[in-house]
Amino acid sequence: MKQLLFILMFAGLAAFKPTSSHHISGTVYDENKTVLPGAQVLVTGTRIGTQTDAKGHYEIDVPDNRKTLTFSFIGFETQTIKTGKSNTIDVYLKASNKSLSEVVVIGYGVQKKKDVTASVSNVNPAPMQDKSSRLMLSEKNSKMIYGAQASNGYMMEPPQVENTESYKGINENGFKTVSNEPLSTFSVDADAASYSNVRRFINNGQLPPADAVRIEEMINYFHYDIAGPANDEPVAIHTELSAAPWNSKHRLLRIGLKAKTIATDKLPASNLVFLIDVSGSMNAPNKLPLVQSSLKMLVNQLRPQDRVAIVVYAGAAGVVLPATTGNKKTTVNNAIDNLQAGGSTAGGEGIKLAYKIALQNFMKGGNNRVILATDGDFNVGASGDDDMEKLIEKERESGISLSVLGFGMGNYKDSKMETLADKGNGNYAYIDNITEARKTLISEFGGTLFTIAKDVKLQVEFNPAKVQAYRLLGYENRALNKEDFNNDKKDAGDMGSGHTVTAFYEIVPAGIKDDYSGSVDPLKYQKNKPVTYASSSDEMLTIKFRYKQPASSVSKMSHTEVYDKPVALASTTTDFRFAAAVAEFGMVLRDSQFKQHSTYDDAIKMARSAKGDDSEGYRAEFIKLAESARLLSPGKALASEE
Incomplete structure (x- = not known):
């Protein structure tokens, strides 16, 4: 009896011999040899797949009984390539002549546009197959699957769910007149979740809900070359002033903060x-x-x-x-x-x-x-x-x-x-994928977890002799009352080791005629008194910066002045122009009432010229993302909002 049991066990083990596979890696490019981040790579005829990272690179395990890979990306022709015996396959995708009204790429394959509606709930993944396929992961064998993970590279299907995503409503910052509101106060924040979430929508063939687009988080997803503090202070502040790319009559002020970097040890x-x-x-x-x-x-x-x-x-x-x-x-x-x-x-x-x-x-x-x-x-x-x-x-x-x-x-x-x-x-x-996890938890390890300055606040005072009106781009959920700036009990944002934060103000110079300054009728019960402005210098504004040391409950304050001496847009740093391109893209993406002359084309053009040192490929990825959004925009396939 024991001998028979042994034979049956041996036969059973033999029947479950694991299928061998062929490990293949490579890079996906377009015809101009530019990498394509977010391209889908699928073992033809299966649900084994992966997605290219920010540098267009992919890795996948192909079972020996499968001989072809299928490559697809929004706006490009799908290609099927024979694997052969090579361990490296680089692919060059050709731009598609088909309109996106006919075909879009979504997170679970390619569908005809008529089969995909504006709602996430209608882009349903295939049903869960065998629950036993839900295996535990090890870092050695995990592979990206459409921005997700699967054991041994095999696709694990999520169950069908109704779309119930929810986003906090954004009442977009409008222009404020300096005569009525000379102070602008907000909590500094360095989150970047909105960008990777927006990327997920676009790479899945849909435009995101407007309230998913938080412009300050889009801008602050990227690394900027800002000098850290030269003294013992925890944060350095820098400014740059030029014309607004989407309205040459307006100024665009960039405020850049850089926290002190502390070595991991x-x-x-x-x-x-x-x-x-x-x-x-x-x-x-x-x-x-x-x-x-x-x-x-x-x-x-x-x-x-x-x-x-x-x-x-x-x-x-x-x-x-x-x-x-x-x-x-x-x-x-x-x-x-x-x-x-x-x-x-x-x-x-x-x-x-x-x-x-x-x-x-x-x-x-x-x-x-x-x-x-x-x-x-x-x-x-x-x-x-x-x-x-x-x-x-x-x-x-x-x-x-x-x-x-x-x-x-x-x-x-x-x-x-x-x-x-x-x-x-x-x-x-x-x-949304393992590459983003690596960026958040390894590349930005110190900035993610270790606070250098807490309750960080900015307050900007505008000189009415130089500024007629202004608008803070983004930070709607971080607005503070003017009296909160000096109140140390008022909670605000934190900055971690090596963190950079960028904020933009769009400024209407004094004397410029436009539709944003607004007006009110003269008061009936009070007489308007003429105001004499104290400053006759070139000071345009003063930035006050307040923060606490991590272990302190008492804040410190510093300040800097910005003079009305803008430089030509072409002479600004690549960081200024790239961040401005991201802001312009965000305004178009959420169809901002203040986008003025902003377009996808202009944002993409400026981002290309300001890509600068892009060793990790994130700026190139942004350019491709903006190009994909431009292709999606004619259909207005906006995802549903809660």
Whole structure:
């Protein structure tokens, strides 16, 4: 009997012999030998696929019984290439003559435009096949699948879900007259989630909802060459003034901030709690599997003096790993690998427990932080935006920050996650693929996790002798009252090690006739008194900058003056012009009422001329993204908004 059982076991093992595969890598270009980030690479006839990174590079494992790869990208002809025996295949895609009214590329393949409507809910992925295909990831065998992850390179299909994505409404900043409102005050912020989320929409063949486009986050996604502070101050401030590219009669002021960079080995010890959403809504390849791979990247950056605990939540919350030192990476990674998704979403309970664990292991003078990884779809207990805001405001008093990593699509709750990170004194990133995870958690490791200056605020006073009206581009959700600037109890944004922040003001010079200054009828019960302006110099404005040291509750202030001496747009830095191109693209993308003469063509042209040093390929990726948006725009295929 034992001998028969042994024979049957041997036969069973033989029947499940793994299929061997052929590892292929390469780069996808257009006809001008420019790389194509976000191009789809598919093993023909299967759902095995990947996506090119910011440098147009891809890697994929092709089963030996498959002999061709299919390459596609928005606005280009799809090509099918025989794999042969080569390990490297570079592909050059030709621009398509077909209108996007006929064909678009979406995240799960190519469809005719008539089959795709404006709603995300109508772009449904194929149904989940065998649940046993949901395997645990290792960094060695994980591959990008349409911006998601799959074990051994195989596509894992998410279940069909109705589109319930939500975005906080944006009441776009308008022009303000200096005579009535000479002060502009806002909280400095360096989040960049909006850009990667917008990229996800466009690479999936759709224009994003207008409220998903936060212009300041689009601009601050990119690295800018700003000099850091030369003294002991934590942040340096720089300005640049030129004509606005979309209206030559207006000025465009760039304010650039750069936080001091601290070497990794000099950074304070970290007390981290990974708070991971393992509810049923996370059961998709671009959710929990991508969370696992992303967090393991972060684990590999930890030092022996760092500690990390893991809290998960679904229908309830629990601790799956107590605080563990950073040199026990295998233990931490094994705990991450063992996670599986299922159940409802008690996000509020998870947050309370994560803060409790962080407080139990609090490091005085250290980096105490909860890192939440979720799609934001909370549905048990405290779940509304207001409920979560009150919860975080209460918890942050403990001195523990909250960073938020957003994942997924279809039920993504951007509005909730932006609020959580804002009120939790942390940063917010949207991770749509493993390349973005690497950028957020490795390339920008210090800036993401280690605060250099907290409660950072800017207040700009405009000289009415020089400025008639002004408009702050973006930062609508960061606006402060003028009296908040001097109030040290008022919470504001934080800056991390090496972080850069860019803000733009569009300025209408005094004496310029346009439609933006506005007017009101003379008052009936008060007489308007003539105003004598004190300044007769060339000062256009004064920028006041306020911040606190990480361990201090008292702020410091510095200031700088900007003179009415604009330089020609062509003479500005490449950073100024590229950031302005991103701002112009954002205004066109959200169809801003203040876009004036902005066009996709002008934004793309300026970005091309200002690409500068683009060693990581992110600026080239932006140019391709803007070109794809331009191709999508005639159909006005706007995704639905909540």
